[in-house]
Amino acid sequence: MKHKNKFHYRKIIFIGSSVKTVLNSFFILIFSSTIYCQDTTHVDHSNKSYYLLNPYRLVPNINSQNNKYVDLDNDGDPDVLDSFSENNIPILWIDDDDDMREGDLQGDTDSDCLMVDLNKDGEYGSYSDVVIDWVDNDNDNIADMQIYLEYVEEANKDKPWGPGHLMISMDLDKDNIMNYIDWNTFKLRGWVHDGQGDFYEDYHGKNLFLKIHTSPEKMNDLRLNWENPFLFYDPDNDGLTEYAIRLLDIPVRGEKGDEYLTRLTGNISWVSMSYDLDNDNGIGNEMDYDLTLSFRGEGFNYMDQKHSFPNLRGLPESDKYFMDSRVRKLDELIYPDHETALDLIYNRGNWNEVYFIYDEDDDCNRWERVELYDPLDPYITGKNNGGLDDNPQADVVGNRGEWDLDNSGEGNLYVSDFDGRIHLYGAELGYWRIDQNAYYYHGMGGLYDGYGPERLSNEVENLFPVVKYIDSDNNGFIDEIEYDLDGDKNIDQKFSLIELGISDRSEIIKSADMDYQNYKDLQSAVSNNMWENALDAIAVAKDINMDLSWYALLMHPKSIEQKYKYGYWLQFYLFQDFMELYKRTGRENVTVAKAYFGKNWKSLIQKRN
Numbered sequence: 001m002k003h004k005n006k007f008h009y010r011k012i013i014f015i016g017s018s019v020k021t022v023l024n025s026f027f028i029l030i031f032s033s034t035i036y037c038q039d040t041t042h043v044d045h046s047n048k049s050y051y052l053l054n055p056y057r058l059v060p061n062i063n064s065q066n067n068k069y070v071d072l073d074n075d076g077d078p079d080v081l082d083s084f085s086e087n088n089i090p091i092l093w094i095d096d097d098d099d100m101r102e103g104d105l106q107g108d109t110d111s112d113c114l115m116v117d118l119n120k121d122g123e124y125g126s127y128s129d130v131v132i133d134w135v136d137n138d139n140d141n142i143a144d145m146q147i148y149l150e151y152v153e154e155a156n157k158d159k160p161w162g163p164g165h166l167m168i169s170m171d172l173d174k175d176n177i178m179n180y181i182d183w184n185t186f187k188l189r190g191w192v193h194d195g196q197g198d199f200y201e202d203y204h205g206k207n208l209f210l211k212i213h214t215s216p217e218k219m220n221d222l223r224l225n226w227e228n229p230f231l232f233y234d235p236d237n238d239g240l241t242e243y244a245i246r247l248l249d250i251p252v253r254g255e256k257g258d259e260y261l262t263r264l265t266g267n268i269s270w271v272s273m274s275y276d277l278d279n280d281n282g283i284g285n286e287m288d289y290d291l292t293l294s295f296r297g298e299g300f301n302y303m304d305q306k307h308s309f310p311n312l313r314g315l316p317e318s319d320k321y322f323m324d325s326r327v328r329k330l331d332e333l334i335y336p337d338h339e340t341a342l343d344l345i346y347n348r349g350n351w352n353e354v355y356f357i358y359d360e361d362d363d364c365n366r367w368e369r370v371e372l373y374d375p376l377d378p379y380i381t382g383k384n385n386g387g388l389d390d391n392p393q394a395d396v397v398g399n400r401g402e403w404d405l406d407n408s409g410e411g412n413l414y415v416s417d418f419d420g421r422i423h424l425y426g427a428e429l430g431y432w433r434i435d436q437n438a439y440y441y442h443g444m445g446g447l448y449d450g451y452g453p454e455r456l457s458n459e460v461e462n463l464f465p466v467v468k469y470i471d472s473d474n475n476g477f478i479d480e481i482e483y484d485l486d487g488d489k490n491i492d493q494k495f496s497l498i499e500l501g502i503s504d505r506s507e508i509i510k511s512a513d514m515d516y517q518n519y520k521d522l523q524s525a526v527s528n529n530m531w532e533n534a535l536d537a538i539a540v541a542k543d544i545n546m547d548l549s550w551y552a553l554l555m556h557p558k559s560i561e562q563k564y565k566y567g568y569w570l571q572f573y574l575f576q577d578f579m580e581l582y583k584r585t586g587r588e589n590v591t592v593a594k595a596y597f598g599k600n601w602k603s604l605i606q607k608r609n
Contacts, residue, residue, distance in 0.1 A: 055183040058114070059086035060106045069102055072317035078102055079315060087184060090117040092124050094318045097136070110143045111136045113314055113328075115321060116186045119153075125322035127154040130186040132179075133327075137311050144171045145309070146178040148188060149327060152215035160253045160261035164215030166225065168333065173205040173234065197287030197365035204241055204286060206234040210335060212251075212262070217324035220260035223334045224249055228268070228302075230368070231338055235516045236279070240286055243275045243516055244368060245341050249302075268336070269299035271345050274369035275516070277523035278560040290359050290523070291422065292370040293411055293511065297352035300344055308332050346411075346512035354404040354411045356424035361398035362561055363438040373401030378431045378466050379489055388431055397464045398435030402427035409476050414506040415522075416478060418497060418597040419568070420530045422522065423469075425508055426476045430469035436569075463487030472498070479504035481597075495593055502598045527560045530567035536601040537574045543605050546577065571596065578604065 061084040069078035078100045081093040092115040093100070093107030100107060107114065111134060119128035129151045134143035150165040165188060169178040180200035182189045190201035202209075212219065212226035228249045232241040248270035254261045277290040312330045319325035336344050359370045373388040380387030381396050389396045402424040404411075409426020416423050423430070464487050470480040483493040497504045509522065538555070541548055548555070551573060554566040575596040582589040595603045 058106065058183040060084070061086050061088065064105055067105070069100075072315065078104075080318065081105075081107060085116075085183075089186070090120055090122075090124075091115065092117075092321065094315055094321070096133075096315050096318075109134050110141050111311070113318070118186060123323070125149075125151070125324075127151050127157065127323075131322075131327075132181065132186075133314065135309065135311050137309050139311070142174075142176060143178070144174070145169065145312075146171075147327065148179050148181070149216050150188070151217070151323075157215070157218075158261065160214065160218060160251070162213045164218075165211065165213060166216040166219065166222070166327070167209060167211040168225070169202060169209040170207060171202065172207050172338075173239070175202070175205065175239070177202040177204075191367075195284055195286075197281075197285065197367065198283075199287070199367050201367070203232060203244075203367040204234075205232065205239045206241075206338070207232045208338070210333065214251075214262045216327055218260060218262040219251075220254070220263045221266075222326050222330060223332060224264040224266060225335065226251060226264070228264075229335045229337070231341055233338065233516065240281045241276075242279055242281070243273065243519070244289070245274075245345075246272045246368060247336055247341065247345075266303040266334070267299055267301050268344070268349070269297065271295045271299070271349070272369050272372070273342075273345075275519045277519055278527070278564075279520055280559065280561060285365070287365045287367050288362070289364055289366070289370045290362070291519075292355075292357050292372055293424075294355040294372055295345065295349060295351040295353070295407075295411060296355070297407070298350040300348035300350065302336050302344065303334060305336050305340060305344075306332050306334050307337065342512075351407050351411070352405075354407055354409065354424060354426065356402040356404075356427065356430075358400045358422065359395070359398070360400050360432060361395075361435045361438040362565070363398060363435075364395060366393070370399065371395065373399060373431070375401070375403040375405065375429060378433065378468065379487075388433060395435075395440065397433045397440045398438060400430065400432035400467075402430035402469065404428065411511050413509040413511055413522075414477065415509070415526055415529075416504075416506055417599050418478070418481065418502070418504070420526060420533060420599065421568075422526060423478060427469070427478070428471050428474070430478065432467040432469075434465040434467065471504075472496070473504075475504070476508075477504040477506065495597060497597060500590065500594050500597060502594065523564075524560055527564040527567070530571075531557060531563040532567075533599050533601065534567040534570040537571050540601045540604050541574055541577070544581075546574075546581075 066084065068082035070080040070082065071077065072079040079095045081100065081104060083091055083093065085091050094113040094115065095107055096113055097111035113131065113133040115124040116130040117124050118130055125131055131149040133147040135145040135147065136143050137145055146169045148165060148167045152164040156163065167179065167188065171178055180189050180192060191199070193199040208229045208231045210225035210227060210229045216222060226249060228247060231245040233243050234240065235242055247268045249264050249267060250269055251262045251264045254263050272292055272294040274289040274292040276288050281288045308331065310331050314328035319328055322328060355372045357370050357372050364370045371391055371394040373394055374390045376390055377387045381389055383392035384390055388401060404424055404426035405428060409424060412425040413422055414425050415421065466484045466487065468482040469478045471478050472480050479497040481495050482491045484490060485492045538548060551570060554570045557563040557566045575592065578592040579589045582592050592604065595601050
């Protein structure tokens with residue numbers, strides 16, 4: 001390709017063109033000349049990765065003489081543009097807002113529908129194809145909804161789940177950002193991001209989407225969805241998400257020969273709620289959830305949660321292009337929304353189990369939540385291997401999981417005295433896999449073709465410490481703590497609050513009554529109390545002239561998160577130092593255990609002589 005590094009300006013003649021055509025042509029001239037930096041007529045278009053820069057827009061084929069215009073409703077102007085993408089994939093633009101003109105090179109992204117014949121079989125809205133439909137619901141000429149349909153290949157048409165997609169994104173914060181699509185391949189790339197968590201998909205701010213990983217013609221009711229919905233909240237209006245709620249309508253498989261293989265139930269039976277407790281997200285740290293609560297069980301029926309969208313209805317005459325035109329006939333969707341979700345979860349939901357996880361190493365920059373640990377083996381690692389991180393999206397090491405498998409605590413929380421942390425009331429069991437330095441970083445993938453990116457490391461070869469939490473008397477509060485500090489699967493230290501004479505009970509925090517500010521206040525109180533207790537430990541250590549210079553790194557917290565982390569570790573290390581000192585000097589180290597777990601460091605000053 002001898003002209004590879006040269007610019008080639010094409011002569012464009014505007015004859016009988018509309019203003020939109022002129023602007024489109026001008027943009028293609030600039031885009032082709034400055035972004036591709038080559039004459040694209042010499043490019044091998046069979047290679048889908050020939051664009052190495054982000055394809056932020058769909059570029060129509062500049063050889064527009066092959067464009068065909070169809071007037072479906074006989075009103076004298078075109079309703080369909082039959083064309084090709086710049087890399088020669090057949091496309092149809094359906095003009096749902098009746099503003100297309102002869103000579104236009106493409107439709108618009110306010111109210112039009114783009115159909116992509118990916119397998120080039122001459123059929124649109126059929127097997128192996130993609131459809132992207134923009135909807136302007138408030139008639140301001142800016143789309144506030146985008147529907148992405150990906151149809152399964154015909155060979156997999158009898159599979160009830162995946163591949164395929166029906167995803168509906170709603171732009172509630174009016175930034176005009178919705179799905180992030182690779183316009184070369186027309187595939188969803190919602191997990192592409194800049195830095196740690198600046199996702200190109202609209203997971204930031206106040207938004208929502210509905211999504212399922214199946215081909216839409218298999219679904220029994222297109223008003224419903226699997227993630228129905230995924231809600232993102234921005235209470236401080238900074239354009240970033242402070243908490244997210246995911247609600248699942250888990251479908252059942254249709255019977256053999258059933259018209260619809262993926263049957264949604266109209267019932268939410270799985271919920272997760274994730275919170276950025278210290279609200280420390282910002283530029284370079286856009287996603288930073290700290291805690292997730294998850295409810296599982298019978299759940300609640302949501303069929304009364306109807307939302308009307310009259311503009312969803314596409315141009316009726318274009319229904320013929322779809323093998324299943326139901327999506328074009330919709331005028332309502334059914335889902336809990338930002339205002340009703342929490343009330344439905346707590347006041348209508350019937351739950352059997354509650355899962356809890358806390359991101360102790362603060363390395364979760366996923367867009368959706370701190371991924372939950374399962375109550376499985378504390379030492380086995382790797383996806384689907386039967387360990388805590390059985391879920392491939394879970395952080396392999398570093399998080400603390402607790403499980404209330406009979407919902408005795410109803411999702412409520414408490415702050416323990418024994419470690420000053422937030423715990424799940426009613427949890428029978430918990431584990432913390434310690435990753436003190438966030439070595440197994442909870443990373444995000446790039447152009448991943450599955451259902452989402454996986455963590456950076458699926459398996460851990462090194463040993464890691466494990467802390468086990470037990471509610472031995474079944475009163476809803478943890479009272480036994482076991483430490484395996486060298487990761488050899490043997491208990492190094494075990495403490496019973498009951499045997500130490502320390503009450504395990506704490507004030508129960510009703511999660512149903514908490515808004516985001518309450519969660520922030522809770523974390524702030526926990527962190528400040530953690531640091532105040534650390535200062536008490538430091539004062540006691542100074543009183544006996546213990547050399548604290550070893551811990552200088554931990555003694556200067558600069559944030560709420562560091563007060564939480566440094567405060568915990570300072571106390572833990574000083575606890576071990578005092579235990580060693582008492583043992584060496586022949587004193588009962590149970591006294592130290594009582595001071596540490598009872599958060600009564602000053603009692604050691606009274607008893608040291």
